[in-house]
Amino acid sequence: MSNVLNEEKKKQVIALGQLGWALRRIEEATGVRRETAAGYLKAAGIAIRAPGGWGRRKAKPANAVTTGPPAAKPANGGEVTTGSGAPESAPAPASSSSEPYRELIEAALSHGRNAMSIWQELVDRHGFTGAYESVKRYVRKLRGTPSPEARAIIRTAPGEEAQVDYGSGPMVRDAETGKYRRTRLFVLTLGFSRKCIRLLCFHSGTRIWAELHEQAFRRLGGSTKIVVLDNLREGVLAADIYDPSINPLYREVLAHYGAVAMPCRIQDPDRKGKVESGVGHAQKTPLKGQRFESLEAAQAHLDRWEERWADQRIHGSTKRQVAAMFAEEKPSLLPLPLEPFRYYQYGERTVHLDGCVEVEAAYYSAPPGWIGRLVRVQWDGLHVRLLDPRTGQLLREHLRQARGRHRIKDEDRAKHTPPGTAQLLARAGQSGPHVGRFAEALYERQAEAAVRRIQGLLSFAKKYGVARLDDACAAALELEAYDYRFVRR
Numbered sequence: 001m002s003n004v005l006n007e008e009k010k011k012q013v014i015a016l017g018q019l020g021w022a023l024r025r026i027e028e029a030t031g032v033r034r035e036t037a038a039g040y041l042k043a044a045g046i047a048i049r050a051p052g053g054w055g056r057r058k059a060k061p062a063n064a065v066t067t068g069p070p071a072a073k074p075a076n077g078g079e080v081t082t083g084s085g086a087p088e089s090a091p092a093p094a095s096s097s098s099e100p101y102r103e104l105i106e107a108a109l110s111h112g113r114n115a116m117s118i119w120q121e122l123v124d125r126h127g128f129t130g131a132y133e134s135v136k137r138y139v140r141k142l143r144g145t146p147s148p149e150a151r152a153i154i155r156t157a158p159g160e161e162a163q164v165d166y167g168s169g170p171m172v173r174d175a176e177t178g179k180y181r182r183t184r185l186f187v188l189t190l191g192f193s194r195k196c197i198r199l200l201c202f203h204s205g206t207r208i209w210a211e212l213h214e215q216a217f218r219r220l221g222g223s224t225k226i227v228v229l230d231n232l233r234e235g236v237l238a239a240d241i242y243d244p245s246i247n248p249l250y251r252e253v254l255a256h257y258g259a260v261a262m263p264c265r266i267q268d269p270d271r272k273g274k275v276e277s278g279v280g281h282a283q284k285t286p287l288k289g290q291r292f293e294s295l296e297a298a299q300a301h302l303d304r305w306e307e308r309w310a311d312q313r314i315h316g317s318t319k320r321q322v323a324a325m326f327a328e329e330k331p332s333l334l335p336l337p338l339e340p341f342r343y344y345q346y347g348e349r350t351v352h353l354d355g356c357v358e359v360e361a362a363y364y365s366a367p368p369g370w371i372g373r374l375v376r377v378q379w380d381g382l383h384v385r386l387l388d389p390r391t392g393q394l395l396r397e398h399l400r401q402a403r404g405r406h407r408i409k410d411e412d413r414a415k416h417t418p419p420g421t422a423q424l425l426a427r428a429g430q431s432g433p434h435v436g437r438f439a440e441a442l443y444e445r446q447a448e449a450a451v452r453r454i455q456g457l458l459s460f461a462k463k464y465g466v467a468r469l470d471d472a473c474a475a476a477l478e479l480e481a482y483d484y485r486f487v488r489r
């Protein structure tokens with residue numbers, strides 16, 4: 001292979017290769033050269049699609065809708081005349097069915113609402129029987145028609161891709177403070193059917209971000225192979241144009257559901273335009289200008305709108321109903337795991353002189369050779385796991401211990417006194433004869449677990465003086481009180 005990829009980038013390339021993507025498309029999405037991607041796909045036993053295999057694309061037929069053949073031009077180049085020879089008068093323009101609701105429509109426009117939300121409110125609350133096109137024409141008449149911008153459309157296979165993003169939600173009263181506060185709107189959009197899952201929350205964080213994905217997958221009844229996101233901190237620790245660093249907890253939650261994270265390239269917002277549209281659709285239509293008394297009421301309102309309007313609409317790009325396309329896509333989603341993901345905390349620790357790392361005031365051993373080096377640590381209520389920071393490989397797994405306890409595997413115990421520990425014992429001997437003997441006695445009885453105690457012992461010399469410390473160690477040796485506790489008097 002012409003290059004060596006990290007584990008995350010390797011998973012992305014293999015996942016896209018399993019979806020049948022061409023090497024050129026994989027290079028555009030991930031930044032990995034085609035030669036490198038081809039090597040990894042061959043090593044994984046994935047067939048590579050030959051270039052040009054699909055042939056030339058046929059021209060797409062025009063979608064314009066015509067109402068009939070063009071009208072013939074009068075031979076005399078003038079007006080169309082009736083049988084009597086008099087010019088036919090133009091018919092009077094018909095009154096719009098939206099005219100009786102002009103004040104309501106103008107008030108809604110002043111709050112920034114769009115034609116779709118206005119029509120839906122007229123139907124639900126005022127018994128309006130006219131068509132959406134009538135309201136749209138009337139709104140266009142009141143405020144004019146903006147010129148649309150050209151957008152690229154990314155087509156994906158059923159069950160292949162989901163796009164996720166945050167947006168600003170409505171104002172909701174906080175039960176704790178009694179005041180209205182802005183919520184966050186989480187949106188997951190399926191790339192094929194455009195089916196959206198929209199969820200509201202007050203707070204944000206890595207675990208909340210991952211839990212929202214789990215809720216969305218369970219509402220859909222399955223997960224996609226790829227999740228496209230931007231460089232939000234909850235999902236991406238370090239944004240990079242070629243090699244972004246995925247948040248470890250988020251990565252493992254997606255792996256639990258069989259998905260792979262695909263961060264967008266920096267300054268490439270159109271890559272997740274479908275979910276951007278889904279966020280804007282909710283902000284402008286059901287949530288614009290709304291306030292709710294509880295988060296549950298806001299979510300219920302959003303869910304009703306999703307089922308009543310969003311799922312039933314005809315999508316502008318696909319020209320098909322969203323609910324019908326989702327029914328076609330749902331069998332292609334990955335099945336849900338039997339159990340939800342077990343969440344843990346994570347961080348980085350430096351291996352101490354005793355060969356252990358500290359997690360919530362308990363100590364766990366690392367393999368030999370890791371003293372002074374940084375390791376990644378994951379922990380929950382049952383286990384503590386030590387991981388290689390470069391490869392993510394599991395180094396050690398321990399059962400949780402009570403505060404102040406040590407968990408050291410037999411193979412991690414040093415056969416000889418490490419140089420750092422020997423220097424520590426030498427420092428103790430220089431502090432006083434009784435201090436040195438007491439430190440050696442501690443190390444003989446408690447091995448690696450005594451290193452931290454010896455360091456704490458030496459710190460008392462600065463606080464109480466060397467003479468008092470040496471006298472205390474002499475008394476401890478005489479009484480054989482090796483499980484010492486110093487009490488301030």
